[in-house]
Amino acid sequence: MLCWTISKAGGPKRACHAAVAVRNKLYSFGGYCKTKDNMDQMMDVHVFNTVSLCWKKLPPVEHGRGDGHLEVPSMRYGHTGVLIEDTVYLWGGYWEVFYNVLYAFDVDAHRLFKPQVSGTVPEKRCYHSACVLGKAMFIHGGCNSGYTNDTYKLDTSTMVWSVINTRGTAPPVSAGHSATIIGTKMFVFGGCDRGWLWGQYYNTIRVFDTETNLWMSTPSAQLLPGGRWLHSAFTYNGELYIFGGEKNNWTFNEVWKFSPETFSWKKVEPKGKGPGPMQGRCCCMVGDHIILFGGYKDRVTTPTDDLYILDFSPSLKTLCKLTVIQYGLDQSELPHNIRWELVAMTTNNNNNNNSSGHITGTGEVEEEWGNCKKSFIETCEQVLGYRKSERKDWIADDTWQAIEDRRDLKAKGNREPDREKKEQWRQEYQQQSRIVKKKTKRDKRRYVNDLACEAEVAAGQRNMKDLYRITSQLAGKNRTISRPVKNKEGKLLTLETQQLERWREHFHKLLNRPPPEITPEISMVPNKTMKINCGRISKDEITRAIKKLKAGKAPGVDNISPDILKADPKATTEVLYHLLNNIWDTEVIPTEWKTGLMVTLPKKRKT
Structure with missing residues (x-):
């Protein structure tokens, strides 16, 4: 069941921009923003977190060539962006001039740069299409002074451009169309051939086989969506979906689904309140969610x-939250995390053109830390499991049941918020503790008596082996004997009072030394500027810090011990890298990191 679940405003005002999804984040690059002052700037990068539902703007990067081939592209629209591994490749676009220079964005380092390419570079253009198959990026069509239908390929493993000599009947020249990869075939839909007011708008599907470089002959579908350009296209479960678009200044807000197997179209009616008629939107797939914005x-x-999320498989939790929002139900009794999610779903962002780069809320860091902690704990539960306590043989089954009952009473008392009921649970717990102690003494007495009988039988049979074993069991582990204490003359002290007095003398002399006769001369350190790297945290720094952790230490409130982090420093670094840099950029620390853990150590009273 398709359902529009979230609608939020307050993001960057952009159209005909480029965007990609990387894990749980969307990266938006440039786009048309109406204001000429903004268009004359360098290309900006906005990031949307799909967990906290917050936008932020990355800090601007200096324009120049101080870092090898670093060069930040200027603002533009009608360009494309694709993700290959952890690098976003941006190409083409227009603002007063057309572009054909390839730029790349490092997702981990948040760095824009211009890679070196070779081969046959496509002509400058905008409103073309770009899609990815493996490590290759395919460029098709577009417009500059005219319109084209050529196809190019960039092999990102060698960074070589090549023009594809296609076979078969190519689609007509067009711009503003979409190209989507399903399997090894590229499906091209829509587009306009002579301009947005007087051109011809296409509504047919053309299929390009990337293995044979053949434009395939395709059957005609009976039901077709209207011709359009600047629509959004995406794939889900091997089917092609389109949304929106424009024809002769008439915009759409309908969703159509195309099946490559039957080569047929079907109009889809999602539940919920969706966006209005729109063109030039970007859409990205994150799990079972399609996110459209701008x-x-x-x-x-x-x-x-604005931003809308289309959920292909909404969970029962999501549907319940939508019901709470729709009918304005009381949220006071809901868990804290559910209330936070409801606020995130209904609160607009406040991040338009924000150049500070800070996140609009602190929920992103909290949620990212929660995901990291969950990955560590769930991995340990699956691989290691919990330590099973050894059950002592001499404790009877009814005693173990009494112990379990006492544990349940303690848990109920800890969860009870009411003080009077909490006191009742405490009294029941104390009563159950007396029962447990009584039964434990009974079992211990029975166990010792049985061992004594066995030892008596073994002694009567002169079975020294069994007699020694039973005696060892009764005696228990060997207790350490305190070391002897001697006085200054080397004489052994046997009385406890004498030993304590000797210890007092020792520490009095040790801690009450006279000041040194010669005071050392310490020269003043010259005031030098220290070179401290205040940039983003590198993976090497995280790995070194993990390796320096001391093993065998108790975990904190997160139940993650240093041994877990040190088990695989490389994997731990990958998990913590984005979180730590997010904390560094936003200066927001997870609340759990500020929580101390106080452990009470009960001691027996002196009688």
Whole structure:
């Protein structure tokens, strides 16, 4: 069941921008923003966290060539972006001039740069399509002074461009179409051939086989969506979906589904309140969710800042939250995390054109830390499991049941918020503790008597081996004997009072030394500027810190011991890298890291 679940405003106002999804984040690059002052700047990068539902703007990068081939692209729209491994490749676009320079964005380092390429570079253009198959990026169509239908390929393993000499009947020249990879085939839909007011708009599907470089002949579908351009396209479970688009200044907000197996279209009606008619939106797939944002209604209006999420498989939890929001139900009795999620779903962002780069809320760091902690704990539970306590043989089954009952009473008392009921549970716990102690003494007495009888039988039979074994069991582990204490003359002290007095003398002399006769001269350290790296945290720094942790230490409130982190420093570094840099950028520390753990050590009273 398709369902529109979230609608939020307050993001960057952009249209015809480029965006990719990387794990639980969306990265948006550039786009048309109506204001000329903004368009004359360097390309900006906005990040949307799909967990906290917050936008942030990355700090601007200096323009220049101080870092090898570093060069930040200027603001533009009509360009494309694709993700290959951990690198986003940006190409083409337009703002007063057309572009054909390839730029790359390192997702881990948050760095834009210009890689060196070779081969046959495509002509400058915008409103083309780009899609990925393996490590290759395919570029098709687009426009500059005219319109084209050529196809290019960039092999990112060698960074070589090549023009594809296609076979078969190619699609007509167009721009603003979509190209989507399903399997090894590229499906091209829509587009316009002569401009947005007087051109021809296409509504047919054309299929390109990337293995044979053949434009395949395709059957005609009976039911077709209207012709359009600047629509959004994505795939889910091997089927192609399109949303929105524009034709002759008339925009759409319908969702269509195309099945490659039957080569047929079907109009889809998602549940919930979806976006209005829109063109130039970006869409990204995150799990079972499609996230659409940006775009504009027509060529005259300002780009929008809203965001919508289309859920292909909404969970019962999601549906319940939507019901709470729809009917305005009371949230006071809900768990804290559910209330936080409801606030995130209904609160608009406040991050338009924010250049500070800080996150609008602290929930992102909290949620990311929760995901990291969950991955550590769940991995340990699956691989190691919990330590099983050894059950002593001499304790009877009814005694073990009494112990379990006492444990349940303690847990109920700890969870009870009411003081009077909490006191009742405490009294029941004390009564159950007396029963446990009584039964334990009974079992211990029975166990010792049985061992004594066995020892008596073994002694009568002169079975020294069994007699020694039984005696060892009764005696228990060997107790350490305190070391002897001697006085200054080397004489052994046997009385406890004499030993304590000797210890007093020792520490009095040790801790009450006279000051040194010669005071050392310590020269003042010259005031030098120390070179301290205040940039983002590197993976090497995290790995070194993990290796320096002391093993065998008790875990804190997160139940993660240093031994877990040191088991695989490389994997731990990958898990913590994004979290620690997020904390460094936002200066927000997870609440759990500020919580101390106080452990009471009960001691027996002196009689």
